[in-house]
Amino acid sequence: MDTSIKVLIVDDFATMRRILKNILKQLGFKNLVEADDGTTAWEVLEGQTIDLIISDWNMPKMTGLELLKKVRASDNYKGAPFLMVTAEAQKQNVIEAVQAGVSNYVVKPFTAEAISDKLEKILK
Amino acid sequence: MDVKLVNPFINATINVLETMAFMNVNAGKPYLKRDNVAVGDVTGVLGLTGVANGTISVTFEENCILTIVSNMFGETMSELNNEIADAVGELTNMISGQARRELEEMGKVFKAAIPSVVTGRNHSIIHYTEGPKIAIPFNTDNGDFTIEVCFER
Incomplete structure (x- = not known):
């Protein structure tokens, strides 16, 4: 797994961004960028090159699903790895995310191992 | 209120605290809460809509939430501040999400607001x-917390 890539972490809760950052740092990732909602995340994506997007679902302004659809409709990021990390895991949520092109899905609460396993899969 | 709605929130609370904060938590006996005064020092509240409308809250004693968030962050938290409040919001969110998955398996689908x-x-x-407030006390080695579940009659 290439840990030199730039990762964008999107969550409206600073707590979750901090937990994910801690896990990613332990895995060796160093280039970490944060956004607290989908709108801010899109501004980051337009302003710099991001290699992996890790996003919550339920956020104000622009949800994770809306961000995913915008990413997949863009020229620059249509093939970018997109990991949804969310408490929203009812069947309909998972179906919508898969249809929108999510790379993988982690349900909160999660262990560090769960994040590591999913990243190994989508960054192969 | 359908008491079957309460158990998923108890299960979710235990699972979230064990997974994210590595804490052993023990659920006490549920009781009917008659007033609006919080048992704890910091509380997350979240509205639910679906087959019934309702609210859940999770209220933590100071020492309990400081220990929980310290475990989640891997560093010592020593005072109630915005970081602790943010963590309580996210914990409430996760408890809601986990409980709603179990409720969905029972055929009861709910949507959640932002806490x-x-x-x-x-x-x-x-x-x-308006409805009965069912409170479930939990204890840990580092203090107590209580969840309240309230659905319309």
Whole structure:
């Protein structure tokens, strides 16, 4: 797994961004960028090159699903790895995310191992 | 209120605290809460809509939430501040999500709002619907917390 890539972490809760950052740092990732909602995340994506997007679902302004659809409709990021990390895991949520092109899905609460396993899969 | 709605929130609370904060938590005996005064010092409140409308709240004693968030962050947290409030919001969110998955398996689908957080001693917990408030106390080695589940009649 290439840990030199730039990762964008999107969550409206600073707590979750901090937990994910801690896990990613332990895995060796160093280039970490944060956004607290989908709108801010899109501004980051337009302003710099991001290699992996890790996003919550339920956020104000622009949800994770809306961000995913915008990413997949863009020229620059249509093939970018997109990991949804969310408490929203009812069947309909998972179906919508898969249809929108999510790379993988982690349900909160999660262990560090769960994040590591999913990243190994989508960054192969 | 259908008491079957309560158990998924108990299960979710235990699972979230064990997974994210590595804490052993023990659920006490549920009771009917008659007032709006919070048992804890910081509370997350979240509205639910679906087959019934309701609210859940999670209220933590100071020492308990400081230990929980310290475990989640891997560093010592020593005072109630915005970081603790944010963590309580996210914990409430995760408990709601996990419980709603179990409820969905029972054929009861709910949507959740974004949680709000209130801090301070003896603050009020306002549930958004009229109905009995079922409180479930939990204890840990580092203090107690209580969840309240309130659905319309």
